[in-house]
Amino acid sequence: MISKLAASVRKExxxxxxxxxxLSILFLMPxxxxxxxxxxxxxxxxxxxxxxxxxxxxxxxxxSLGFLIEKGLRNNDLCSYxxxxxxxxxxxxxxxQAVAEGRFLIGIIIPEGATAAVRKNVNKxxxxxxxxxxxxxxxxxxxxxxxxIDILIDPVAKKSFVTAITSSLREFISETKTxxxxxxxxxxxxxxxxxxxREPKNAFTESQIIKYREIYxxxxxxxxxxxxxxxxxxxxxxxxxxxxxxxxxxxIVKEKSEGSVFRLRTxxxxxxILTGGKLIVYLGVCLVQFLLMISVGLYFLPMxxxxxxxxxxxxxxxxxxxxxxxxxxxxxxVLVGTLATTEQxxxxxxxxxxxxxxxxxxxxxxxxVMPESMRAISVFSPMNWSLDGYYKLFLRGSNAMAILxxxxxxxxxxxxxxxxxxxxxRIKRKV
Amino acid sequence: MNNGAIxxxxxxxKKFKNSPEDAVKDISFTVGQNEIYGxxxxxxxxxxxxxxxxxxxxxxxxGSVLIDGKNIQKDPADxxxxxxxxxxxxALYSSLTAxxxxxxxxxxxxxxxxxxxxxxxxxxxxxDLTDAANRQVCNFSGGMKRRVNLIxxxxxxxxxxxxxxxxxxxxxxxxxxxxxHLKDLNKAGTTIIxxxxxxxEAENFCTYVSIIDHxxxxxxxxxxxxxxxxxxxGNLEDVFLQLTDTKPRD
Numbered sequence: 205m206i207s208k209l210a211a212s213v214r215k216e217x218x219x220x221x222x223x224x225x226x227l228s229i230l231f232l233m234p235x236x237x238x239x240x241x242x243x244x245x246x247x248x249x250x251x252x253x254x255x256x257x258x259x260x261x262x263x264x265x266x267x268s269l270g271f272l273i274e275k276g277l278r279n280n281d282l283c284s285y286x287x288x289x290x291x292x293x294x295x296x297x298x299x300x301q302a303v304a305e306g307r308f309l310i311g312i313i314i315p316e317g318a319t320a321a322v323r324k325n326v327n328k329x330x331x332x333x334x335x336x337x338x339x340x341x342x343x344x345x346x347x348x349x350x351x352x353i354d355i356l357i358d359p360v361a362k363k364s365f366v367t368a369i370t371s372s373l374r375e376f377i378s379e380t381k382t383x384x385x386x387x388x389x390x391x392x393x394x395x396x397x398x399x400x401x402r403e404p405k406n407a408f409t410e411s412q413i414i415k416y417r418e419i420y421x422x423x424x425x426x427x428x429x430x431x432x433x434x435x436x437x438x439x440x441x442x443x444x445x446x447x448x449x450x451x452x453x454x455x456i457v458k459e460k461s462e463g464s465v466f467r468l469r470t471x472x473x474x475x476x477i478l479t480g481g482k483l484i485v486y487l488g489v490c491l492v493q494f495l496l497m498i499s500v501g502l503y504f505l506p507m508x509x510x511x512x513x514x515x516x517x518x519x520x521x522x523x524x525x526x527x528x529x530x531x532x533x534x535x536x537x538v539l540v541g542t543l544a545t546t547e548q549x550x551x552x553x554x555x556x557x558x559x560x561x562x563x564x565x566x567x568x569x570x571x572x573v574m575p576e577s578m579r580a581i582s583v584f585s586p587m588n589w590s591l592d593g594y595y596k597l598f599l600r601g602s603n604a605m606a607i608l609x610x611x612x613x614x615x616x617x618x619x620x621x622x623x624x625x626x627x628x629x630r631i632k633r634k635v
Numbered sequence: 636m637n638n639g640a641i642x643x644x645x646x647x648x649k650k651f652k653n654s655p656e657d658a659v660k661d662i663s664f665t666v667g668q669n670e671i672y673g674x675x676x677x678x679x680x681x682x683x684x685x686x687x688x689x690x691x692x693x694x695x696x697x698g699s700v701l702i703d704g705k706n707i708q709k710d711p712a713d714x715x716x717x718x719x720x721x722x723x724x725x726a727l728y729s730s731l732t733a734x735x736x737x738x739x740x741x742x743x744x745x746x747x748x749x750x751x752x753x754x755x756x757x758x759x760x761x762x763d764l765t766d767a768a769n770r771q772v773c774n775f776s777g778g779m780k781r782r783v784n785l786i787x788x789x790x791x792x793x794x795x796x797x798x799x800x801x802x803x804x805x806x807x808x809x810x811x812x813x814x815x816h817l818k819d820l821n822k823a824g825t826t827i828i829x830x831x832x833x834x835x836e837a838e839n840f841c842t843y844v845s846i847i848d849h850x851x852x853x854x855x856x857x858x859x860x861x862x863x864x865x866x867x868x869g870n871l872e873d874v875f876l877q878l879t880d881t882k883p884r885d
Contacts, residue, residue: 211742215728215735222730222771463724467787470690471743472715633693 208473212481219455220485226451230489231496234444238436238500239508245432246510257369259283260299260308260356267319268387269351272380273312282372296354303356310369311356318351322381325350326388330396353377437501437513438594439567442587444497445490445529446558449537452486453550456541469633475626483534490530516597521604525597528614529590535618535625536586542625561585589613641795641826642666642689647698649684658684660850661698666843671817671827673841673858675834675871677879681850682830683723686797689828690720703794716745719793719825723800725780726787729773733764733783736772737790744791751790758786761816778809785813789820796820798829802836814840834872838862844871848879 220226261277263270277285286308289298296313303311355373357366459465468478501513515522540557544550562568564578565587571579582588593610596602642665649659659681666672674682687693689700691711700707702714727736734755741751759765762782772780785801798817802810814836821827831837837844838858845855854861858871865874 207747208742208745211739215731215739218731218735219728462729463722463726464728466692466722466724467720467726467740468743469692470715470718470720471740472712472745473743477743 208477209480212477213484216481216485234440235500238440242432242436242505242510257283258308259285260294260302260311261287262294262296262299262313264316265314265318268384269319270314273377276376300356303358306358309358313354315351321351322384323388326385330392431511433501433505433511433513434598435570439591441494441497442590443562443567444493445533448486448489448533449540449554449558452537453541453544453554454547457544457547457550479538486534487530490533494526516601518597518603521597521607524604524611525593525607528611531618532586532614535621539621539625542628561587566591586614586617639667640665641668641703643701645699648696649688650696657850662852669826671821671840671842673837673844674830674847675837675844676847680848682847683799686799690797717794719788719796721785721788721798721801725784727772727783730771732769732771734768737786740787741790746791754790778805781805795826800831834875838871846875846878853878
């Protein structure tokens with residue numbers, strides 16, 4: 205039994221190492237994919253993070269509110285600030301046109317008298333609250349007590365993105381307005397109650413009772429930031445592991461077409477020994493693939509200026525999940541090889557189904573950006589179970605226990621595919 | 636089981652699911668121990684189907700097959716240990732060398748270690764393949780591939796050997812070598828069941844011949860007896876054509 209299994213493993217190993225094209229598909233293709241996809245996605249992140257969102261600003265206010273917003277935008281890394289178009293100061297009209305043409309993603313127009321309107325509002329509030337004679341205050345009752353700030357939006361910009369950006373802008377403008385209101389408020393109170401020593405130097409800062417802290421809810425003390433590397437390395441490693449279905453299919457179909465299966469079926473050897481040889485060799489291939497891909501994330505991507513992959517702290521978890529993924533991938537390969545009758549059929553069936561499973565599983569695009577309906581379907585992809593497990597280990601810093609359910613699903617998938625393959629073989633023999 | 640019969644087939648019928656007709660129709664025959672039994676017939680006559688049922692590849696639709704006293708459906712594992720198969724197709728891994736192929740198939744027959752190594756070396760030497768032992772099979776000529784294909788089926792010294800057109804497409808020299816060694820194997824005690832289109836080869840090689848067509852056995856006897864029993868027949872090919880007519884088959 206052992207010597208038969210060893211012979212089967214040796215045969216599969218020799219067949220694999222002599223298939224140079226197959227080997228390049230197994231090892232080079234996913235490495236190239238990791239490089240390309242990570243660089244593409246990382247540069248997309250950098251476009252937003254480093255150069256910022258192009259914003260055109262029109263300040264018709266020429267007072268505190270306008271200046272403070274302008275200062276805020278200029279200092280904000282998220283924005284690429286501009287107040288001129290074609291070398292001329294931007295106006296409401298030219299800004300609207302430039303945003304419509306897509307030269308800027310966002311346009312902000314601060315109307316004339318916006319600061320005055322805020323101040324007037326505060327004065328009015330104080331008068332009504334304290335009920336003092338208007339004459340005793342330096343109060344200008346002329347002009348409007350409200351201002352309308354226009355936020356122009358590029359019509360082709362993605363809605364969710366625009367919502368996020370405009371929300372931030374509104375929050376920032378509102379904060380600036382509050383700052384002015386507090387300043388005005390404390391000055392007015394100081395005028396009414398002439399004990400100037402009590403006037404706070406920075407009324408706004410002191411008014412910030414509620415502050416926010418953003419913390420990544422990772423189980424490790426170190427903050428692991430989701431980035432292109434953290435997604436792409438595990439994602440394409442899983443893809444590569446499942447891609448072994450193509451050479452496994454090729455190997456099985458070739459055995460059928462070359463007549464080896466005919467001979468093997470008449471020999472005193474079980475299906476388990478013949479398939480076991482394939483399973484052991486391709487499990488080994490999956491593990492080598494994993495180590496290679498992880499090395500790319502740890503050592504090669506940082507050489508290109510990309511962040512290094514963070515593996516988390518559970519090496520047991522990584523081992524269990526990788527083995528379970530490899531089992532699922534090899535089982536799937538055996539199933540496709542069993543169902544296919546020609547090499548072409550196997551290659552098409554294998555590659556298309558893997559592309560579909562990977563798209564559904566969140567390999568190409570993370571599932572959290574998918575619509576609800578697709579997210580519901582994605583839970584049926586074994587690649588999703590694996591990716592979810594790696595996210596838990598790499599991003600959330602979870603331990604081996606947290607990925608056991610994912611690993612068990614993958615092992616169950618492997619057992620199911622092997623059982624279907626064995627059953628299909630029996631059915632095919634009962635012609 | 637008849638005295639001296641190693642294979643006994645009774646009322647064997649095989650019908651494939653997608654086929655409207657029976658591939659083999661109620662055939663019965665016995666093969667004596669140490670016989671070279673030729674199953675001859677045109678394309679689609681039912682030779683390979685009969686052989687496949689005897690090898691345990693397909694279950695019979697009806698009828699019974701006893702090999703060395705064991706039922707093919709009840710004791711397939713026992714039967715597999717004593718039979719060897721040389722299929723019509725070159726059932727070898729083309730990217731493996733001759734030695735690697737034989738090593739793998741030898742292990743699958745339960746051979747191992749020094750015994751296996753010696754057997755591989757012996758047969759490679761005997762069939763003039765020692766120099767090519769470490770070359771990949773894909774670089775072999777048709778005749779060389781046929782010889783390796785033969786060794787893969789006889790390496791474990793089977794009691795019964797099934798040969799499905801073992802010399803098809805090979806040159807006269809290779810054919811002569813193959814047939815010569817098969818005769819030696821038979822002398823050493825192996826019963827051979829052989830199918831072929833080559834009447835001259837069958838006439839010289841077989842001790843008993845059955846002519847099969849449309850799934851039925853039309854005649855069976857020693858080649859000499861068959862030739863003499865059909866008037867105007869000078870050789871086995873004449874008998875074959877008289878029984879199966881001269882119309883080309885698909």
